Amino acid sequence: MELLKVQNVEKYYGNRSSLTKAIDDISFKVDKGEFLAIMGASGSGKTTLLNCISTIDRVTAGHIFLEDQDITALKGKELNHFRREKLGFIFQDFNLLDTLTAYENIALSLTIQKWPTETIDKAIQIVAGQLGISDILSKYPFQLSGGQKQRVACARAIVTNPRLILADEPTGALDSKSSGLLLERFNFLNNEYNATIMMVTHDSFAASYASRVLFIKDGRIFTEINRGSAKRKEFFDKIIDVVTLLGGDVSDAL
Amino acid sequence: MLCKLSVKNLHRSIKDYAIYFFTLVIGVSIFYIFNAIDDQTATLTIQSIDLEVLDLLSGALSAVSVFVAVVLALLIIYASRFLMKRRNKEFALYMLLGMGKGKISAILLIETFFIGLGSLAVGLVIGIGLSQLMSALVASLFAADMTEYRFSFSSASMVRTVIYFSIMYIVVMLFNGAFVTKMKLIDLIQSEKRSEEIKVKNPLLSCIIFLVAALGLAWAYRKVTGSFNGLNQRTIILCIVIGAVCTFLVFLSLSGLLLRIVMSFKKAYFRGLNSFTFRQISSKVNTMIFSMTVICLMLFVTVCTLSSAFSVRNTINQTVNTLCPVDVQIGINEYEGDFKPTYVDIEKIYAEYGYDITEKFKDHVFVDVYLDPSFNFGEFFGPYQQEVRKQFQFLRFDSPEQIMILSDYNALMELFGRATYTLEDDEFMLVANYINMIPLRNMVLSGGCTENIFGHELKSKYDHCIDGFLDLNLNATCSGIFVIPDSVADKDSRVSNYLFGNYDAATKAQTKAMDSEMSDIHQKVYECYYRDLYTERKGQNMPTFYEGFTSRIELYSNGMGISAIITFLGLYIGIVFLIASGAILALKSLTECVDSVQRYDMLRKLGADEGELNRSLFLQTGLFFLFPLAVAAVHSVFGMKFAISLLETAGTTNTLQSLILTCIILLAIYGGYFIITYFSSKNIIKNRI
Numbered sequence: 011m012e013l014l015k016v017q018n019v020e021k022y023y024g025n026r027s028s029l030t031k032a033i034d035d036i037s038f039k040v041d042k043g044e045f046l047a048i049m050g051a052s053g054s055g056k057t058t059l060l061n062c063i064s065t066i067d068r069v070t071a072g073h074i075f076l077e078d079q080d081i082t083a084l085k086g087k088e089l090n091h092f093r094r095e096k097l098g099f100i101f102q103d104f105n106l107l108d109t110l111t112a113y114e115n116i117a118l119s120l121t122i123q124k125w126p127t128e129t130i131d132k133a134i135q136i137v138a139g140q141l142g143i144s145d146i147l148s149k150y151p152f153q154l155s156g157g158q159k160q161r162v163a164c165a166r167a168i169v170t171n172p173r174l175i176l177a178d179e180p181t182g183a184l185d186s187k188s189s190g191l192l193l194e195r196f197n198f199l200n201n202e203y204n205a206t207i208m209m210v211t212h213d214s215f216a217a218s219y220a221s222r223v224l225f226i227k228d229g230r231i232f233t234e235i236n237r238g239s240a241k242r243k244e245f246f247d248k249i250i251d252v253v254t255l256l257g258g259d260v261s262d263a264l
Numbered sequence: 265m266l267c268k269l270s271v272k273n274l275h276r277s278i279k280d281y282a283i284y285f286f287t288l289v290i291g292v293s294i295f296y297i298f299n300a301i302d303d304q305t306a307t308l309t310i311q312s313i314d315l316e317v318l319d320l321l322s323g324a325l326s327a328v329s330v331f332v333a334v335v336l337a338l339l340i341i342y343a344s345r346f347l348m349k350r351r352n353k354e355f356a357l358y359m360l361l362g363m364g365k366g367k368i369s370a371i372l373l374i375e376t377f378f379i380g381l382g383s384l385a386v387g388l389v390i391g392i393g394l395s396q397l398m399s400a401l402v403a404s405l406f407a408a409d410m411t412e413y414r415f416s417f418s419s420a421s422m423v424r425t426v427i428y429f430s431i432m433y434i435v436v437m438l439f440n441g442a443f444v445t446k447m448k449l450i451d452l453i454q455s456e457k458r459s460e461e462i463k464v465k466n467p468l469l470s471c472i473i474f475l476v477a478a479l480g481l482a483w484a485y486r487k488v489t490g491s492f493n494g495l496n497q498r499t500i501i502l503c504i505v506i507g508a509v510c511t512f513l514v515f516l517s518l519s520g521l522l523l524r525i526v527m528s529f530k531k532a533y534f535r536g537l538n539s540f541t542f543r544q545i546s547s548k549v550n551t552m553i554f555s556m557t558v559i560c561l562m563l564f565v566t567v568c569t570l571s572s573a574f575s576v577r578n579t580i581n582q583t584v585n586t587l588c589p590v591d592v593q594i595g596i597n598e599y600e601g602d603f604k605p606t607y608v609d610i611e612k613i614y615a616e617y618g619y620d621i622t623e624k625f626k627d628h629v630f631v632d633v634y635l636d637p638s639f640n641f642g643e644f645f646g647p648y649q650q651e652v653r654k655q656f657q658f659l660r661f662d663s664p665e666q667i668m669i670l671s672d673y674n675a676l677m678e679l680f681g682r683a684t685y686t687l688e689d690d691e692f693m694l695v696a697n698y699i700n701m702i703p704l705r706n707m708v709l710s711g712g713c714t715e716n717i718f719g720h721e722l723k724s725k726y727d728h729c730i731d732g733f734l735d736l737n738l739n740a741t742c743s744g745i746f747v748i749p750d751s752v753a754d755k756d757s758r759v760s761n762y763l764f765g766n767y768d769a770a771t772k773a774q775t776k777a778m779d780s781e782m783s784d785i786h787q788k789v790y791e792c793y794y795r796d797l798y799t800e801r802k803g804q805n806m807p808t809f810y811e812g813f814t815s816r817i818e819l820y821s822n823g824m825g826i827s828a829i830i831t832f833l834g835l836y837i838g839i840v841f842l843i844a845s846g847a848i849l850a851l852k853s854l855t856e857c858v859d860s861v862q863r864y865d866m867l868r869k870l871g872a873d874e875g876e877l878n879r880s881l882f883l884q885t886g887l888f889f890l891f892p893l894a895v896a897a898v899h900s901v902f903g904m905k906f907a908i909s910l911l912e913t914a915g916t917t918n919t920l921q922s923l924i925l926t927c928i929i930l931l932a933i934y935g936g937y938f939i940i941t942y943f944s945s946k947n948i949i950k951n952r953i
Contacts, residue, residue, distance in 0.1 A: 064869070086874075090868075090871050090872065090874075091871065092871075093868075093870070093871035094871020094872070095871070097871075099870070105862070105866045107540060107543070107866070109540075109543040109546075109547045110539060114539045114543070117534055117539065118539060118540060118867075118870065119870045119871075121535055121536055121537070121539065122536065122537065122870055122871055122876070124535070124536065127530055127531045127534050130534050166870075
């Protein structure tokens, strides 16, 4: 079942004299329950694409449909409603509020949605159990390790049961062990709870956890590969092959 | 190159510097305006004021200016240090690139120089402009006529402003230099990693601290609002110190405690952005407990100073009319040895030296004051002496009560345009208007008292004091005159003789001329009388004299002058304190806001509405400004009670109006800072997409 449809999206920066095409006519679809990774070198336009899908940025041309709703046509308050009801965000630098405890950080995305107070605690306990952070909920971000922070951020993103989880380089600031743990969790959420995840990364290792990888070069789709029934290790090798084909400029990201 | 860097820096951090610059400009203009008052009063054609009062005014203003300069210097140092701290990363970059500390100092020096020069120039222009408005205020305060308006410019004030502020800026430069020499590259780089200073406070400890603070304040409040005659200077200072320390403790404990309380209301806490809002406020307050305390105390002082100053001013206008109903009171008070008064017949003395005392008067009255040596305060109060002692520690119970006969009193009241009275042969009445004495007097009178005066048993006609007075005065300080039937009085017990009169003058100018003429005559008569007595006694055992010439014009101009001085000083200190408080809070709020931009972006990504964000920001800024104001308000309630009881001694009663005026000024300046802060913050966090 199709959840997200990106249709001929273009995004230009600059003015007439110096025009930069950050996204140059990209189209693809994401099905419900899919774990999609988008790979590309720095400046290839992958973060711009994510920003357009998350409605943080506006497209220059083209349309993006989420559940058959054209989100490029949304305005003002509708955008906020859309973001808080349909999307969950995970950032590279966690973006937790350092004045709030982990619990309050997670609760914030629920209170913004105006959830009744009685239901908040239950929802948090469930999601904390799923991500293995139940015992650190009362701590402040500065008392947590990077991996723990990212799992709290992840909990904040999924606690509202969003249609689509958007992750922007979620392992960028983590060591390999924490990265592995986080990505295992993504897989778990994807497999057990049928969560749809779209992750932007330049890390082949992170991408190998996904079920499909989309490669972007110079604002265009270069190619895409499906994991199918392959083992993660095999999929990783396949990704490396494409990265090599892409032309070295991503290989340094290994 | 360095110069270019400095200018670019200023340009870039204009948001941070705007409020700083704004504050400097206000500081400069206020400083100019108040120092220019001096010259302005001199240029106005002021009739009702003496040179002495002007001298006093200029002396007081320059003394307070030094104090104000110190306050402003502290503010500027605080603000510039605060802004410097925000630039650690920048300095680290300079040093990493190999720039020497000398050059960094030079950059800061140039920056301070430009800011200083700019603020001085703008501030002076605004100051000169506003001081024209001040002229009008000066004129109304000194009751001068503003018919011929002149543009006034005070070069003395300008020179003083430039000198004082140059010194301040040089001090700031020195401080900055010292800061740069002290800083280490490693600290600068590490300061980037924001120190997470979230003190998880023990709620029990907070509670205890809060209780201690509350008890301390309660004690101080009780002390100052209780019978204030029991207060001496040491207790007052103790109260102030305890009050200040407890204020600090209140802020120390309340920031954590309030958050706890809000958090315990789970429903409210987990609604919308409330958890974020209250955490933000709590962390902001936590990092500036000391500044909050200082701000709170400054606001408290401002409220008390301003409203007291306005009260005194209002009062003088009112009381001159009620308490000085005639033009002049003339007498010569002569006291032998231990304050034993001698009767001096004023008309006879004048005649003796060739003057007719009644010549210049349209209407006049002579009255006598009597004393009965055996009828004193102690005698009157009898068993109530203990009660009286509590209020008036230094009252001498052996000093005799003042007595007047009814016919004198009624004649005087007729001249004053007040009610006259009748008495039976065995009755007396007590006249007083000293507000602190009346209740004590009434305590005795209400029991239906009988007194022995000049050997006659007289009973009080009324069970309370009659409102009235004898001496012309700006304050209601008549603590009691016993009016007795004429038949009872013993002529030999007369101790003072006064003339009360209105000049035979049609215009104000004539009155003024006659008043000064009469004053000169009185001076001559007095001197002659004194000289003759001196010759007679060969300079031995000379009595003490009080000149005894009191005119309404003189009282009025003294009162006006003093009230004007008090008003100016009150305004001066009040406004400076207000801008200092506002500036500190605004700076802190704005820089905090700049640091929090990404938090707001994050909240936006979580889907928070723009309206919700603005509401959160409004609540944060508002509560941050309200917090010290609220504590200061509680302080002020008790502080004002103390001030009012002090003012009542001086005869001031109308404090509500002054309080309202004070609130308006406070709202205008403090509220102005709040509004500017809110809108700038809103601008800072605005969505840039």
